[in-house]
Structure formats: structure tokens, C-alpha cells
Amino acid sequence: MMMRWSFCSLSVGADMSIKEVPHIPVLLDEVLSFVQTIENGCFLDATTGFANHSYEILQGTSLDMLCNDKDMEALEFSKKKLSPFEGRVKFTNKSFSKLEDELISLNIKGILADIGVSSYQLDNLDRGFGFESEVLDMRMDKRSDLDAKFVVNNYSKEELERIFKEYGEVRDYKKIANVICDYRKDKEIESSKELATLVARHTRKFSKINPATLVFQAIRIEVNGELEELKSLLLNIENANISGLKVLIISFHSLEDRIVKQKFKEWTKKCICSSEVMRCECGNNNQKGKILTKKPITASIEEIEENPRSRSAKLRVFEFNTKEI
Numbered sequence: 159m160m161m162r163w164s165f166c167s168l169s170v171g172a173d174m175s176i177k178e179v180p181h182i183p184v185l186l187d188e189v190l191s192f193v194q195t196i197e198n199g200c201f202l203d204a205t206t207g208f209a210n211h212s213y214e215i216l217q218g219t220s221l222d223m224l225c226n227d228k229d230m231e232a233l234e235f236s237k238k239k240l241s242p243f244e245g246r247v248k249f250t251n252k253s254f255s256k257l258e259d260e261l262i263s264l265n266i267k268g269i270l271a272d273i274g275v276s277s278y279q280l281d282n283l284d285r286g287f288g289f290e291s292e293v294l295d296m297r298m299d300k301r302s303d304l305d306a307k308f309v310v311n312n313y314s315k316e317e318l319e320r321i322f323k324e325y326g327e328v329r330d331y332k333k334i335a336n337v338i339c340d341y342r343k344d345k346e347i348e349s350s351k352e353l354a355t356l357v358a359r360h361t362r363k364f365s366k367i368n369p370a371t372l373v374f375q376a377i378r379i380e381v382n383g384e385l386e387e388l389k390s391l392l393l394n395i396e397n398a399n400i401s402g403l404k405v406l407i408i409s410f411h412s413l414e415d416r417i418v419k420q421k422f423k424e425w426t427k428k429c430i431c432s433s434e435v436m437r438c439e440c441g442n443n444n445q446k447g448k449i450l451t452k453k454p455i456t457a458s459i460e461e462i463e464e465n466p467r468s469r470s471a472k473l474r475v476f477e478f479n480t481k482e483i
């Protein structure tokens with residue numbers, strides 16, 4: 159198994175300089191084994207992050223690449239890291255939902271979306287994703303208007319309950335929403351640290367995991383519209399309907415994995431008639447391609463030991479039919 163720690167001494171962002179950006183790519187060998195079957199054309203890394211997957215794809219294939227991330231800091235870092243491959247790489251700073259033109263115009267043959275947050279985003283206290291952070295932000299894209307501070311201090315009790323229940327599957331979602339609403343009557347919640355402390359004070363601890371983990375997950379999903387973005391990426395891919403396209407999606411929680419699983423299954427359906435019609439009217443030939451991973455691929459024990467964050471990663475791969483020209 160190939161396992162790479164990627165510690166790079168580069169400057170990240172205009173106003174920030176960090177000595178080391180640790181990010182370990184998950185399921186790297188597994189991703190490469192699918193990408194290496196693509197003979198030529200352009201590969202889209204929709205979630206470039208710190209370009210660990212991108213670097214290895216450029217190194218291990220002759221594909222050109224479009225490297226996308228909505229986080230400008232990540233993209234600036236990746237531009238430097240991928241400079242040895244100048245001429246083969248282009249960059250774009252968009253959300254998934256805005257990538258439809260690139261899919262069609264660039265002869266894209268494969269796509270990787272390693273969704274969620276990067277280790278850098280999680281560990282960098284300026285970004286507000288971590289429990290110790292003095293800010294309450296959690297935006298992957300700093301251009302976006304909605305941040306965690308707004309959600310926590312302005313959403314109604316019912317809205318907070320909904321996101322904690324739907325996006326965090328938080329057991330005590332009503333209680334936590336109530337606690338937040340009571341607390342903010344006296345003062346605004348200003349930092350992730352303050353929020354994590356408040357949640358911890360009112361939650362029973364069942365394991366070593368921080369009790370605020372699921373609450374933070376829920377807020378992050380809301381702030382970044384993560385589920386809607388994933389659905390929109392899959393819809394753009396479906397509409398592009400590119401001959402032979404390979405789609406690789408790595409998800410980190412069941413809500414995302416369910417969306418990917420259902421969409422891939424839908425793409426294999428021959429008949430797309432509504433359940434109300436008595437007899438098939440669609441021609442029964444609507445299968446778009448095949449699922450290449452009967453079960454999702456997960457990290458090996460060795461990978462999990464080296465990188466505990468890989469334990470919840472699930473890779474699913476779909477291949478669109480090759481069209482006769």
C-alpha cells in the first residue's frame with residue numbers, strides 16, 4: 159500500500175503563512191487504480207484541496223487536469239504544489255453547482271470528488287471548523303454570505319432543531335437547540351470554542367469523541383450547503399452525459415453516501431417510467447452506465463492506523479456508457 163504523508167512548506171493565502179500543511183489523501187491507491195484506466199483527455203479534480211490526489215494523478219498518468227476548489231487558500235497552495243506539471247493543469251475556483259460548462263467544454267473523461275473538509279480546514283483555527291477555534295465561521299468559500307456565526311445566533315429554535323436532526327442526526331437535537339437559544343438571549347455566541355463548551359456542558363459523553371462533533375457537522379453542512387452541492391454535482395454530471403465518463407466520489411458520512419448510492423442506482427435503471435403507468439412507455443433502454451464498485455471501497459486497517467480520518471471514507475465509482483460516434 160502506498161501511503162504518503164504530505165508535509166509541504168509553502169505559504170497559504172496572502173495573509174497567512176504556515177510552515178506545514180499536513181493532509182493525507184484517502185484511498186489513494188484505490189483512486190489511482192480507476193484513474194489509470196482512463197487513456198487520454200482531461201480529468202477533473204472537483205475537490206483539489208491540497209492537491210494530493212491531483213499530484214499523484216498527474217504523476218501516474220498522462221491526463222491533463224482541471225483542478226477545482228471553492229476554497230481559494232487551498233487552490234493557491236495547490237497551484238504552487240502542481241507547478242512541476244505546468245501546461246497540463248488548469249485551475250478553477252468554483253462550487254460544484256457551477257461546474258456544468260467545464261464538464262462539457264473540456265473533454266472531461268473522469269471526475270474525482272473527495273468531498274467534505276480538508277485536514278487543513280479542520281485544523282486551522284482561523285477557519286472556525288475546530289472545537290478550539292476563536293472564530294465561528296466554517297465557510298469553505300470565504301466569498302459566501304452565510305457563516306456559522308449567523309446560523310448559531312440567528313436561526314430560530316425550529317431551524318436549529320431541523321439541521322441538528324437532519325444533518326447531524328444529533329440524539330438530543332431539541333435540547334441542544336433550546337440550550338443555544340437560551341444562552342444567546344444574554345450574549346452572542348462568538349467562537350467555535352464557546353459553542354463547543356456550551357454543547358459539551360449539556361451533552362452526555364458516550365465515547366472519546368467530542369460531544370459537539372455532530373452539532374458541528376450539522377452546522378458545517380448547513381453553512382456550505384454540502385448536500386445540495388453534492389446533488390447538484392451529480393445532476394450536472396447526469397446532464398452532461400459524457401461518453402465513457404468515470405465518476406469517483408469519496409464521501410465521509412452516511413447522508414452523503416446515501417445520495418451517491420441512490421443516484422448511481424438510478425443511473426443503472428433501464429426503465430424510468432413512473433410507477434403509475436401500467437406498461438413501460440420509455441423504451442426500457444435508459445441505463446446510463448454501470449456501477450464499478452458493488453460495495454463502497456473503504457480504507458484498509460493499515461490506512462486507518464496511519465490516518466484515522468480515513469475510517470469513515472467510502473469510495474463509489476460509476477462508468478457512463480461509451481457512445482458510438
Ligand SMILES: C[S@@+](CC[C@H](N)C(=O)[O-])C[C@H]1O[C@@H](n2cnc3c(N)ncnc32)[C@H](O)[C@@H]1O
Pocket residue numbers: 181182183184204205206207208209210211212226227228229232252253254255272273274275276277298387388
Ligand atoms: C477532503 S478535501 C480534498 C483533499 C484532496 N483530495 C487532497 O488529497 O488534498 C475537500 C476539499 O473539497 C472542497 N470542497 C468541498 N465542497 C466543495 C464544493 N461544493 N465545491 C467546491 N469545492 C468543494 C473543500 O474546500 C476542500 O478543500
